[in-house]
Amino acid sequence: MPEYPDIVIYIESLEKRILGGTLQRASVTSPFLLRTATPPLSSCEGKKVVNLRRLGKRICIGFDNNHWLVLHLMIAGRLHWKTDVSKTSKRDLAALRFENGTLTLTEAGTQKRASLHVVEDDAALNSLDPGGLEIFESNSADFAATLQSANHTLKRALTNPRLFSGIGNAYSDEILFEAQLSPIKLTNSLSGNEIDQLYAATRKTLTMWVHRLREETRTGFPEGVTAFREGMAVHGRYKQPCLRCGAKIQRIRYAANETNYCPVCQTGGKLLADRALSRILRDDWPKTAEELG
Numbered sequence: 001m002p003e004y005p006d007i008v009i010y011i012e013s014l015e016k017r018i019l020g021g022t023l024q025r026a027s028v029t030s031p032f033l034l035r036t037a038t039p040p041l042s043s044c045e046g047k048k049v050v051n052l053r054r055l056g057k058r059i060c061i062g063f064d065n066n067h068w069l070v071l072h073l074m075i076a077g078r079l080h081w082k083t084d085v086s087k088t089s090k091r092d093l094a095a096l097r098f099e100n101g102t103l104t105l106t107e108a109g110t111q112k113r114a115s116l117h118v119v120e121d122d123a124a125l126n127s128l129d130p131g132g133l134e135i136f137e138s139n140s141a142d143f144a145a146t147l148q149s150a151n152h153t154l155k156r157a158l159t160n161p162r163l164f165s166g167i168g169n170a171y172s173d174e175i176l177f178e179a180q181l182s183p184i185k186l187t188n189s190l191s192g193n194e195i196d197q198l199y200a201a202t203r204k205t206l207t208m209w210v211h212r213l214r215e216e217t218r219t220g221f222p223e224g225v226t227a228f229r230e231g232m233a234v235h236g237r238y239k240q241p242c243l244r245c246g247a248k249i250q251r252i253r254y255a256a257n258e259t260n261y262c263p264v265c266q267t268g269g270k271l272l273a274d275r276a277l278s279r280i281l282r283d284d285w286p287k288t289a290e291e292l293g
Contacts, residue, residue: 001075001180004135005114007054009222010079012214014103017221018049021098023063029120030093032112032223033105039120043067056130056165061096068125069096070117077107077114081221130164135202138291143199147187154198155183155259170227173235173260175205177244182267183252183259214283221259 002010026041027132028034034041044063051062059079061069083101092104094116107114119125133146146163157163158172167175176183179201181194190198212231213222228236237249238260247264252272263271 001057001170001227002073002077003057003168003171004054004206005171005213007057007059007166008210009213009217010059010225011052011054013081013217013221014061015052016219018096018098018103019052019102020049021100022048023096023098023146024208025097026069026095027097028094028116030107030112030189033093033114033116034118034257035115036117036119039067039118041069041116041118043118043120044069054166055128056127056132056161057168058128058287060125067119068117068119070115070119070125070128071105072115072117073105074113074115076109076111077105078223078225079221080104080106080223104142130161130165130204132161132163134165140196140199143202144192144195146196147195151186151188153184153186154181156189158202163183165200167206168227169257169259170203170229170235171209174209174233175202177234177262177266178205180265182272183261184272190220226239236260247287 023044026045028041043065044067047065047067049061050064051060052260053060053062055070057072059071059073061071071079072075075144081101081103085097085102085192087102088095089104089105089251093107094105096103105114105116117128119128133142135143147157149163154176155172158167158195159169159176173183173187174247175198179194181198181200233243233247238251239248242249242265243264245262247262247265249260250263250271251261252259261267261272263269
């Protein structure tokens with residue numbers, strides 16, 4: 001699922017291409033994608049793009065009639081930019097045609113969880129906001145209060161969109177590695193120093209990956225968005241050596257979810273066995289992909 005760094009880069013790339021441009025034609029080929037009936041998608045045609053913003057893990061395109069297109073890519077949705085406006089593909093679930101190119105959306109797999117909402121004003125837009133804390137618009141006290149507002153595992157707390165905005169499975173692994181904290185440590189058991197570590201690690205990790213992806217994309221369009229990136233410390237690196245201590249990276253699996261961690265740097269040498277964690281994860285793990293949105 002594209003997370004904060006990926007969404008930031010998507011929006012920066014779109015600003016260069018469609019901000020100030022007029023949407024000539026909007027089309028949807030998948031009956032699963034468009035989740036609203038009014039206002040119609042056609043209400044944005046002929047209108048100028050005047051704003052682009054992130055809402056959690058959503059990409060919001062604002063027009064001069066105060067209507068918004070809100071895209072949530074979920075796990076497998078991806079955006080593409082085609083400079084040849086006549087070029088189409090059977091894989092395209094939606095296409096937004098501008099004077100200088102076409103923005104398309106594809107989604108791998110068969111579950112079709114990506115969504116497109118059309119909303120008619122800022123109030124309707126804000127109603128789609130899960131309400132999670134914006135890390136770079138908050139201080140350490142805000143972070144601590146949000147983190148300990150309920151007693152969850154750190155993994156669950158960081159990936160809960162109602163607690164923290166834009167963080168998902170991949171970057172939560174990286175954040176917890178940077179903070180040297182166990183993914184199953186409970187939020188209410190953290191010391192003040194550990195909360196400070198986690199706050200600093202969250203800001204550092206997200207900032208670092210925005211810079212990396214910005215450098216990688218440069219003037220192009222981010223076509224290689226993935227949850228498994230070269231240079232990640234733990235996520236997707238099961239059984240590979242830890243970049244800090246050399247121990248083999250381990251993982252916890254529960255249903256469709258996976259957590260990667262270093263057993264030396266994060267859990268004091270303790271291996272977190274899936275079976276032993278089943279009760280904890282059953283109670284504290286998201287039940288659906290939508291809960292990670």
